[in-house]
Amino acid sequence: MDEKIYELITKMYSDITKRLDGIDERLGGVDNRLDGIDERLDGVDNRLDGIDERLDGVDNRLDGIDERLDGVDNRLDGIDERLDGVDNRLDGIDERLDGVDNRLDGIDERLGGVDNRLDGIDEKLGGVDNRLDGIDLRLDGLDADVKKLGNQLTKLEVELKDDIKALYDGYKQTYEKVTFLESKLDKQEVEIRVVKGGK
Structure with a gap:
């Protein structure tokens, strides 16, 4: 591996880690x-009791998708054995890291808008009753959407298989940090779903 390229990649990884912090x-x-918004949503919970049974069906479908994703994770465990040719792909990794920087810029911008969106939630709470009335209609099409998501996931697994294997070595140094950030984001998504869907 060319020493200058290695140093460049190491520096970029360090920058990415600082930005993630x-x-x-x-x-x-x-x-x-x-946390503050969650207190205001306590009064909405009673309206959501009537749709829990149908949402359970959706949750079961999503559990199936989670199992497939677990299978993808298990397949990634064996990727180390196929990394002998990584040196020939370093030029591509440089370009991909530029893409990571751009995505992180997007995350910064999106986080900047989160505060504004949270402010808007206070106003949207006044219209929650009307939105709940529309949930029943949306649930009719949700099963089809979940099925479509499963088909898209199957296609995505095929299309991304080679790219995931190529990127694995490059992202290995930041894997634990990204995993931690994902868990934080998952928590935010759950709480945002509480705001938007009462779950």
Whole structure:
């Protein structure tokens, strides 16, 4: 491996790690905002009791998708054996890392808008009753959407198989940090779903 390229990649990984630390701090602030909103949503829970049974069916479908994703994770465990040719792909990794920087810029921008969106939620709470009335109609098409998502996931597994294997070595140094950030984001998504869907 060319030493200069290796040093460049190492520096870029370090920059990405620092940016992820900053994003984590901002997510902590979002947690505090969501805690306050959660208290206001307690009064909405009674309206949601009537649709829990149908949502359980959707959850079961999503559980099946989670199992397939677990299978993808298990397949990634064996990718190490196929990394002997990584040196020939370093030029591509450089370009991909530029893409990571762009995506992180997007995350910064999106997080900047989270505060504004949270402010808007206070106003949207006044229209929650009407939105709940429309949930029943939307649920009729949700099963078809979940099925379509499963088909798209199957196609995505095929299309991304080679790219995932090529990127694995490059992202290995930041894997634990990204996993931690994903868990934080998952928590935010759950709380946002509480805001938007009562779950």
